[in-house]
Amino acid sequence: MAILEVEHLHKNFERTEVLKDISFSLEKGQVLSIIGSSGSGKTTLLRCLNFLERPDKGVIRVNGETLFDAENPVTTQEAEIRRKRLHFGLVFQSFNLFPQYTALGNVMLAKELLAKAQPDYKARKKEIHAEIEREAKSLLDQMGLSDRMNNYPHQLSGGQCQRVAIARALALKPVILCFDEPTSALDPELTGEVLKVIRGLADQETTMIIVTHEMAFARDVSSHVIFMDDGHILEQGTPERVFEHPEEERTKQFLSRFTRG
């Protein structure tokens, strides 16, 4: 069964229709890349999945549970949404790390706030804190940042910041990890280290959705590719299918810009 099912998603901003009937599904352990030109609706789609935008129509299901149904107002209540959000993690283009916390603090903050809501928090405070810290350290270690844990974001390079942001998202163990153009704010030298980390996550069969302009990377890392144009999914399939044998004229036109270099 698919881990994520999106059905007939629509989203309007004022009078502009940004998403026009988006449907797709994703299997556990798969990596889905969403490509397309700027303004095609890729980022909006990702923001809808993370409840940063409210879709006007459509259904979102994770593991068979309906997280969002525009027809059913119960699924759109704030408190409900907060719990459901945790099914998804989101890594932003501009990192959005909290500047007043260290790398370690950034990774631990949300987990600690969630732990405070646990009924046995007061009794096991120290234990819980130590456990959260241990997990956070191990995540940062996995990101190659063991010697940067106590640095503040402004003391880190863009690539290091983005890796902290990935660790921060992973700390909550999301079912699906989303990336919104994770390397677009980085210079080419730093892009590589972030892509390597994402590659590593793909090898561990982390279910991911990646919005990206890095075509070579998308082709290499994905199990499934969606090409979006003007709010529609114009074409989708395996990377070989979409990149080697695109059927639509618009897809060919878009990809030619990359292959010609």
Add this chain to the structure above:
Amino acid sequence: MELILEQFPIVIHSLNIGFIQTLKLFFVTLLGAVPLGLIISFGSMSRFRPLSYLVKIIVWIIRGTPLMIQLLIIYYFPGLVFGNSIWIGETGRFLAAAVAFIFNYACYFSEIYRGGIQGVPRGQEEAGLVLGMTRSQIFFKVTLLQMIKRIVPPMSNEIITLVKDTSLARIIALQEIIWAGQSFLKGSQGISGAIWPLFFTAVYYLIFNGILTVLLGGLEKKLDYFR
């Protein structure tokens, strides 16, 4: 010179009493205007248009007219309209001054707060939301400190201006330090025609503002650990 030395203890004693009144007005204004400013800033950022327009008009009037005129209106208006003043004696003058100062400074502070709140990037809130944090957790754990960091330099400026602006209360005869200094010009405690006490009040302002500058600079430095 000898005369000044003779007058010195008497003058200093009077100036000290005046300066206590100055400090009282300063701290009361700060205590009232800091929270009131926050309420006004929320009002001006309200999504309910009539409220935000009303608040913006009030802020425009208060910032667009001299504090001295506001003082005079608040002090004399009740007496002129109702026939007798509600501000009785030195306490009454102090209350009238406090009302005028708190309202005036709250309007300035509200604009500084608004800048501070709106200056925190939207992405900070979104990052918090995506991590499952509640709105109040996001405000207290993420946004607030970034906002404070942004407002410390402009607030320091306003606070130092406030120290000097308290002298405007002289216009309604509040017995603050300028009033105390001036009294020796007209004649008081056997001293008359002395201008130096009035000049000497500047030393009080200078020292007090020096202390504030160091304290606020320290706070600014304390928040320097992040950007």
